[in-house]
Amino acid sequence: MEKYLVTGFSGFVSFHFLSYLESLAIQVVVLGIDINEPDFDYHVFLHVKCHFNSIDLLNKSQIDHVIYDFQPSYILHLASYSSVAFSWKHPVTSFSNNTNIFLNLLEQVRSLNLNCRILSIGSSEEYGNVIESDMPLREEHVLKPVSPYAVARVSQEMLSKIYVDGYKLDIVLTRSFNHIGPGQKEIFVISSFARQLAEIKKYNKPAFIIAGDLSIIRDFLDVRDVVVAYYQLFKKGVSGEVYNICSGNGVSLAFIIKSMATYLGLEIVTHVNQDLIRPNDNKIIIGSNLKIKNATGWDLGYSLDKSLEDIINFWLKKI
Amino acid sequence: MEKYLVTGFSGFVSFHFLSYLESLAIQVVVLGIDINEPDFDYHVFLHVKCHFNSIDLLNKSQIDHVIYDFQPSYILHLASYSSVAFSWKHPVTSFSNNTNIFLNLLEQVRSLNLNCRILSIGSSEEYGNVIESDMPLREEHVLKPVSPYAVARVSQEMLSKIYVDGYKLDIVLTRSFNHIGPGQKEIFVISSFARQLAEIKKYNKPAFIIAGDLSIIRDFLDVRDVVVAYYQLFKKGVSGEVYNICSGNGVSLAFIIKSMATYLGLEIVTHVNQDLIRPNDNKIIIGSNLKIKNATGWDLGYSLDKSLEDIINFWLKKI
Numbered sequence: 001m002e003k004y005l006v007t008g009f010s011g012f013v014s015f016h017f018l019s020y021l022e023s024l025a026i027q028v029v030v031l032g033i034d035i036n037e038p039d040f041d042y043h044v045f046l047h048v049k050c051h052f053n054s055i056d057l058l059n060k061s062q063i064d065h066v067i068y069d070f071q072p073s074y075i076l077h078l079a080s081y082s083s084v085a086f087s088w089k090h091p092v093t094s095f096s097n098n099t100n101i102f103l104n105l106l107e108q109v110r111s112l113n114l115n116c117r118i119l120s121i122g123s124s125e126e127y128g129n130v131i132e133s134d135m136p137l138r139e140e141h142v143l144k145p146v147s148p149y150a151v152a153r154v155s156q157e158m159l160s161k162i163y164v165d166g167y168k169l170d171i172v173l174t175r176s177f178n179h180i181g182p183g184q185k186e187i188f189v190i191s192s193f194a195r196q197l198a199e200i201k202k203y204n205k206p207a208f209i210i211a212g213d214l215s216i217i218r219d220f221l222d223v224r225d226v227v228v229a230y231y232q233l234f235k236k237g238v239s240g241e242v243y244n245i246c247s248g249n250g251v252s253l254a255f256i257i258k259s260m261a262t263y264l265g266l267e268i269v270t271h272v273n274q275d276l277i278r279p280n281d282n283k284i285i286i287g288s289n290l291k292i293k294n295a296t297g298w299d300l301g302y303s304l305d306k307s308l309e310d311i312i313n314f315w316l317k318k319i
Numbered sequence: 320m321e322k323y324l325v326t327g328f329s330g331f332v333s334f335h336f337l338s339y340l341e342s343l344a345i346q347v348v349v350l351g352i353d354i355n356e357p358d359f360d361y362h363v364f365l366h367v368k369c370h371f372n373s374i375d376l377l378n379k380s381q382i383d384h385v386i387y388d389f390q391p392s393y394i395l396h397l398a399s400y401s402s403v404a405f406s407w408k409h410p411v412t413s414f415s416n417n418t419n420i421f422l423n424l425l426e427q428v429r430s431l432n433l434n435c436r437i438l439s440i441g442s443s444e445e446y447g448n449v450i451e452s453d454m455p456l457r458e459e460h461v462l463k464p465v466s467p468y469a470v471a472r473v474s475q476e477m478l479s480k481i482y483v484d485g486y487k488l489d490i491v492l493t494r495s496f497n498h499i500g501p502g503q504k505e506i507f508v509i510s511s512f513a514r515q516l517a518e519i520k521k522y523n524k525p526a527f528i529i530a531g532d533l534s535i536i537r538d539f540l541d542v543r544d545v546v547v548a549y550y551q552l553f554k555k556g557v558s559g560e561v562y563n564i565c566s567g568n569g570v571s572l573a574f575i576i577k578s579m580a581t582y583l584g585l586e587i588v589t590h591v592n593q594d595l596i597r598p599n600d601n602k603i604i605i606g607s608n609l610k611i612k613n614a615t616g617w618d619l620g621y622s623l624d625k626s627l628e629d630i631i632n633f634w635l636k637k638i
Contacts, residue, residue: 088485092422095478099418103411142461146484151477158470159414165465166407 004030005070007057007105008078010038012183017076017227021048031070033057034079040183057101060108067108074234075118077105083187084125087149098152099159106163106171117170117234120160122242124177124219124285125150135250136219136288139175139242146280157242164240172237174230177246177287180307181223182314190220191311193257198315201264208269212276214254217284221247222302232296246287247300260308323349324389326376326424327397329357331502336395336546340367350389352376353398376420379427386427393553394437396424402506403444406468417471418478425482425490436489436553439479441561443496443538443604444469454569455538455607458494458561465599476561483559491556493549496565496606499626500542501633509539510630512576517634520583527588531595533573536603540566541621551615565606566619579627 004021006014009032021028022045032042032052042050055062057079080098081087087094102120109116127137128144145151163169184191196209229245237243254270261268292298323340325333328351340347341364351361351371361369374381376398399417400406406413421439428435446456447463464470482488503510515528548564556562573589580587611617 091478091481092426095422096415096419099474100415103414107411145477146481148478148481148485151474151481154477155418155470155474158464158473159410159467162410162465162467162470166410166467 002028002074003070003072004028005067005072005075006030006032006078007076007101008034008080009052010034010036011078012181012185013078013179013223013227014038015040015183016181016223017230018042018045018048018050020224020227020231022046031066031072033066057104058097060104063104064108067105067114068112071114072116075105075109075116076230077102077118077120080121082123082149084147084149087147087152091148094148095152095155098149099155102156103159106159106169110163110167110169117172117239119230119233120156120171120173122153122157122173122175123150124175124244124246124287126153126157126175127285130282130285132284135284135286136248137244137286138288139244139291161240170239172233172239173242174233174245175242175287176226177219177221177244177285179223179226180220180311182310184223184311189253190256194260194308194311195315195319197257197260197264197266197268198312198319200268201266202316202319207266208271209257210271210273210276211253211257212273212278213281214257214270214272215252215283216281217250217252217286219246219248219250219286220256220304220307221245221300222307225300225302228301229292229296229298232298233292236296238295241295243292243295244287244289245292246289248287248289249304250284250286251304256308259305260312263309263312321347321393322389322391323347324386324391324394325349325351325397326395326420327353327399328371329353329355330397331500331504332397332498332542332546333357334359334502335500335542336549337361337364337367337369339543339546339550341365350385350391352385376423377416379423382423383427386424386433387431390433391435394424394428394435395549396421396437396439399440401442401468403466403468406466406471410467413467414471414474417468418474421475422478425478425488428488429482429486436491436558438549438552439475439490439492441472441476441492441494442469443494443563443565443606445472445476445494446604449601449604451603454603454605455567456563456605457607458563458610480559489558491552491558492561493552493564494561494606495545496538496540496563496604498542498545499539499630501629503542503630508572509575513579513627513630514634514638516576516579516583516585516587517631517638519587520585521635521638526585527590528576529590529592529595530572530576531592531597532600533576533589533591534571534602535600536569536571536605538565538567538569538605539575539623539626540564540619541626544619544621547620548611548615548617551617552611555615557614560614562611562614563606563608564611565608567606567608568623569603569605570623575627578624579631582628582631
């Protein structure tokens with residue numbers, strides 16, 4: 001039986017990955033590890049047998065024990081200190097912890113000589129400063145990371161290639177673009193807008209939203225498409241290769257707010273708060289997903305409209 | 320008075336940097352830090368007032384105290400775990416220690432808001448796999464590091480740019496090519512050949528040398544030219560910019576052995592030991608030094624012949 005070790009188990013991506021495994025109706029075993037308890041019930045799945053271990057990935061001996069005992073066939077490494085803002089406040093913590101937790105995993109797989117595929121999750125942040133004519137970003141585009149978080153991600157990628165070429169580990173890499181979907185925390189911009197709109201609708205609150213620069217364009221895709229991509233890369237990705245996980249389409253934040261408002265039958269006024277504008281933000285980020293499509297046959301299953309509706313409905317139900 | 324903090328003080332580059340400062344006949348203060356005691360006498364200088372502190376750069380509180388007390392105007396960061404071979408045996412130690420000692424320095428300079436220029440020493444290893452038509456390597460060439468050590472160096476460079484752009488630190492970066500010169504340890508290939516040749520000459524030993532691939536071509540320059548480049552970059556380098564430190568010329572190891580043998584009046588036979596051939600070694604590495612020349616006026620002061628003679632004479636005297 002296939003055995004998946006999932007780090008960052010308590011997060012939103014992990015939940016959707018488990019749901020996707022469940023939808024395949026094959027028997028698999030998942031060991032989730034995270035420093036925090038998950039707030040979803042992982043015992044509800046019929047086909048996916050889930051266990052959870054609360055451990056700190058910085059604790060190498062804990063990691064070593066878990067991997068030795070579980071002997072995973074796949075490691076989905078979702079855990080990270082993924083906030084760019086946090087990384088500016090705590091650059092060393094962000095850089096060191098992100099690279100150290102990754103190296104802790106790799107070293108134990110190497111020392112046990114495990115036959116195990118690792119999916120190393122990277123970020124579109126790795127591209128750094130880009131200009132409109134660079135779009136859509138392809139994987140061979142030069143990386144110019146502009147935050148401590150992004151530097152950690154590029155380092156993780158470089159280290160992965162060393163472990164693949166030098167130690168023959170089986171590692172597939174991603175650069176994942178902006179995820180959206182039901183269940184995402186509201187520290188993320190789309191989820192935050194959706195919650196505000198749902199509250200305006202449900203409680204007849206004043207129809208305005210305070211935001212930063214709404215003209216910026218990003219490549220959003222549904223987390224439920226992301227996890228299918230991850231599964232496909234486990235099965236068909238090439239070790240040492242990096243794949244963009246993205247929709248290939250760019251939309252502005254203004255367009256997304258308008259779409260969600262229309263769905264709710266609202267007329268929304270947006271107020272720009274200058275303090276929310278990040279001076280060095282790229283105006284536009286769009287990725288190319290040709291490589292993963294060609295390698296695995298993966299494609300988008302969720303339209304942007306469908307994603308936004310599900311997010312809105314998630315909040316309407318939750319608030 | 321100018322105050323230099325020199326990490327990796329006990330090494331061969333540091334000694335030559337001190338000698339160069341002395342040659343300028345201006346009063347400067349140097350605080351050297353290293354985990355090992357230097358084996359040279361740093362009290363011999365008249366103009367350069369040297370102090371030494373034995374500390375471990377991984378110990379952040381020690382570093383913090385030293386920088387706080389000394390308040391350097393310049394930091395020459397020579398300390399590193401610089402062996403590629405070691406990095407393959409201990410990838411995590413090599414990566415983490417190299418990046419951590421660097422971050423420990425940067426963080427204290429940042430937290431004290433010191434008016435201090437840092438010279439971050441990188442390596443030609445950062446370029447990684449290159450092909451002959453890429454020569455001479457210019458600074459904008461893509462970096463494809465192929466060892467844990469090289470990844471650490473590229474990470475150090477990326478982190479430097481973050482600290483320059485994000486926190487306004489004053490950091491100038493180098494990619495230094497193969498140093499040679501009197502006093503270099505014999506774990507380095509040219510120094511090792513020179514010692515063997517000096518012994519053959521002095522003790523009439525059999526005139527053969529066992530070596531790896533002697534056809535590989537590298538860009539060697541004299542350490543005494545390297546340290547002038549470092550000084551020039553302290554004075555005229557641009558913060559956030561990276562500069563190759565190299566001769567711009569490529570010579571084969573075979574040519575160097577022949578040159579040194581000719582100087583000693585020896586006919587040498589070389590035996591190739593396959594075990595000494597590293598399979599992934601680049602055949603040829605040559606850098607372009609136009610950028611540092613244009614920025615600082617720096618140029619080579621030592622011919623290859625002069626360097627090799629001085630190295631041979633160093634060993635003839637020492638053995």
